Amino acid sequence: MNDDAVLEQQTFLAVPYEKREQARKAIGQLPNGNNALSFDGDLGLxxxxxxxxxxxxxxxxxxxxxFQTPTHQDPVIELxxxxxxSGFVLPESPIFDGQKHxxxxxxxxRGQKSGVYCAYNDGHPAGWYxxxxxxxxxxxxxxxxxxxxxxxxxxxxxxxxNKRTLREITTAKRYQHYAKRCSQAFQLMPHAKVDQSYLVKKDxxxxxxxxxxxxxxxxxxxxxxxxxxxxxxxxxPNGFKCLKKAAQKTGHFFVVGYKPLKNGEPILYAEGYATAASIAEATNRSVVMTVDAGNMPKVAEKLKATYPDSQHLFLADDDRKNTINKGIEKARESANLTHGHLLSPSxxxxxxxxxxxxxxxxxxSRGLGTxxxxxxxxxxxxxxxLKNKPKAAELNSITLVGEQAISPAETSKPKPANQQLNDQLKPLTKLGHTDAQTDENTENTKPIEPKPNTLPDRISKLYLEVDSKYYFSSRPKCLAFIDKGNKLQTKLSHTQVISDLLSIAKQRNWEFIKLSGTKAFKRQAWLQASVQNMNVRGYRPDKEDVKKLQALQAKSSVPATQAITPKDEQLNEIVQVKPSKPLDKQATLKAAQKFSQSLQPEAQKQFMKKVMHKLEHFFLKPQKTEHLSTQTIKEPQHDQQLEH
Structure with missing residues (x-):
């Protein structure tokens, strides 16, 4: 044995009680001074x-x-x-490998497998089923x-x-591996279609x-x-459900709805997706889907620790036809863990x-109202x-409760806080040029008049219209969006619905659109609109959004657009001028200093700082005969919105 070899993990030893002091002295201490030997009181080892x-x-x-002890019965036969x-139909003898079967x-x-067993042969054969x-x-x-x-x-x-410890380490590594694979696969998948067979069947x-x-x-x-x-x-499509093999389900869940869970707000639980989706659609509340009843207590215990001030309601399946009503039993166990309540349908x-x-x-059977x-x-x-507590959904809309909206934004630029200073800054467009010209036609340009309430041809094929309300043709009971002429509203954040709303906006020449509603809706609408070079307001993208937009633009070969704020627009008016003669740095600086003397001290300081910044930026790059700045994607600052 290599004398330099050390234990790579905690290892249990067979130390009799009467030899504990002998073992402690023989094993000694670790290089850091801690005792190398310790006692596990729970296991007694x-x-x-x-x-x-x-x-x-x-x-x-x-x-x-x-370990070898004679026995009158083979453990394989006994199991x-x-x-x-217990009703298991075994295709072969039980396998003692520590894995689930x-x-x-x-x-x-036919095709179902409701039984599972796991058998070990760690000295004394054991397991569970x-x-x-x-x-x-x-x-x-x-x-x-x-x-x-x-x-x-x-x-x-x-x-x-020791075998149990090794299994736990191996299992953790396997779970980590498959979690990464699941995440990668998920990122490559498109959003589900509203006419998917299972969704239509479950409405x-x-x-x-x-x-x-x-x-x-x-x-x-x-x-x-x-x-x-x-x-x-x-x-x-036929309703058959399966989980990723070898990935971890226990304690994990999916939140069905448009709003994230929030401490202090009620948390609703359900087993399957269809049940959770019906509840979310009916109550306008997010619902935690636990996959099955057995996983519900483990999920509830985690969420109770994460959201200690929330109320927990478990909406159980009533499995009354089974010998054990597992749906009710596990919901009751979960309610006891969280001091919550359970409810089954009447x-x-x-x-x-x-x-x-x-x-x-x-x-x-009776509709969402029931x-x-x-x-x-x-x-x-x-x-x-909770009776008189206002619903958070009202905060997500500018018009109707709990709805998102796409509407034409104001095309006029917002006025700066100091209008007098802005008027004084206008002469700067001529600084450094002996005969600079401004494009007067630009100021007089009128916004494009939107077309009448026209719709793309594909909309009439995908939706049924009743009093300006559009329902999915495959699901006539499900409202997709509302057309209010200069505003389009929807309760959904589905990719296809957002794409259709943007196609309507583009058909009507809405070059400026304003978004409101849930974050998921605004993010997806911002991405799609930005790829189409539409001017978007109402959403502040983060770095991940910008990276996603760059990837989409590269894929669609659409040139990137620049993220600016109203303040940046003022600066662009200063520099985006077509000079007839090259700029002279000293002449420009001298003219700026002379002009700044008419300003207040604080405004003068800010003004000269901006002029110096612009001059340095200009003279570091080759001069162009047209625009002085290139159009690129900028990562938005904390006080910016992405506008085009």
Whole structure:
């Protein structure tokens, strides 16, 4: 054995109680002065810390030779009998590799695999199994034989602890690997279409971040509380659901809706996407989708810690036909963890006999109004303070509650705070030129008159119009947008809807548009409009938005436009002049100093600073006969909006 080798991870040792002092002295201390040996009170085992020399712990490592104990029954046969008695249909003998194995059960339909087991052979064979239809928790199993030798038990216990630690490290690395792959795949997918078969069947819309893959399946990202993607759920047009194999689902979720979760605001939970989407659409509240009932308590525990002042309402599926009503049971467990409440849909007898179990079934049966009534009434009953609380959705709109709008923006430039100073700055357009000319026609240019309320041809094919309200032709009950002539409004942040609204705006020659509404809507509208060289106000992009825009422009071969503020516009008026003669630096500086004498001291200081900056900028670059500044994308400052 290499004397220089050290432990790369915490390692449990088989140290008998009577030899603990001997082991402590033999193993000694680490280079940093800490004791190399420590005790785990929960497991009742001594362990050596990372970095301990391997040669010092070798006498105390678990010895596999002590594990062999005769038994009257093979553990493989024993586990097989237990699984079959629980309704599992095993295609082969159980595999003792520490991995999860999905198998069918007697109650499954063709292609379903509701059973799962995991078996270990770490000295003493053990494991767990679960029928997701009938078991609310994994059922633990351990081989029936036992060791009578206390030393053998100690070695087995330490060996199992080391195996468990190794599995946890390996699993964490695997989860990290697949989380990265899921995130990369998600970024390449387009947004889901409103006419996707599953969405049409469930009569729900694709909310932001719901994607669609090449096979037409919905793709829903499962995230943590920091919005990092860990796994993906895919839903086929026929409703079949699957998760990314080997990726981590436990404790992760997806927020269905247009508003982010906020501390102090109610948090609603549901299992599947269709149920969460129906609730979000009915209540105008964001809903946490937990994928299934078993994952709900783990998600609730995380979000309770992240949003301690929020109220938690668990909207359970009523799985009354199953032996164990897992939907209600797990919702109740989650409510107990968060001091919240649970609510299941109230069905009439005919609906119960038809097998309806969740709020999406209620939505399809009796409409969104019934869903909203049941949930909002219960919310106000549980938390009376919410009754008169104004809804945050009103803040996201300039006209209607909870709606986004695209409208023609004012084409006139905003007046600066000091109008007198602005008037005094106008002569600067002639500084340094003996016969500089200004384009007087520019000041008299009138904004382009918008066309009448015309629509592109494709709009009539995709939407049904009723009193200026446009519904999806594939989903006549779902409102897409409202046309108010000089304003287009929508409750959706869907990419295709935004694209259609912008095409209408362009058809009507809206060169200046103003955005309002949710951040997701404004971001997507800003990106699409900027690529089309439309002038956008109402959204302040960040660095990631600018990078995304640059990538889109490079892909579409559209030249970049410059991000400016009203203040920058004034400066551009100064420098973007067509001089008939080259500028003379000294003459310009002299004229500027003479002109600044008529200004107030503070204004004079600011004025000369700007002049020096412009002169340095100009004389550092080759002079041009036309515009002095090139059009490039600038990363917006904190007090800027991106306008064109």
């Amino acid at each position: 001594w362990f050596a810390r990372t970095g301990t020399p391997l040669s010092k712990v070798e006498p105390w490592l678990p010895n596999p030779d002590l 097989s009998q237990i699984l079959e008695a 999905r198998v069918a059960t007697q109650d499954d339909k 679960q029928d997701h239809r009938n078991h609310s928790e994994p059922q633990k199993w351990s081989a029936s034989f036992s060791h009578s030798d206390p030393l053998a038990k100690l070695h087995i216990k330490a060996h199992q602890a 729900v819309q694709p909310f932001p971040d719901v994607m669609q893959d090449k096979k037409g399946r919905l793709v829903i990202p499962l995230m943590d509380e920091n919005h990092n993607i860990h796994s993906l759920q895919r839903i086929s 069905f009439i007898v005919d609906e119960q006999e038809a097998g309806m179990t969740d709020f999406n079934d209620l939505h399809i 869903v909203k009534s049941q949930i909002e009434t219960y919310l106000e009953r549980c938390w009376p303070q």
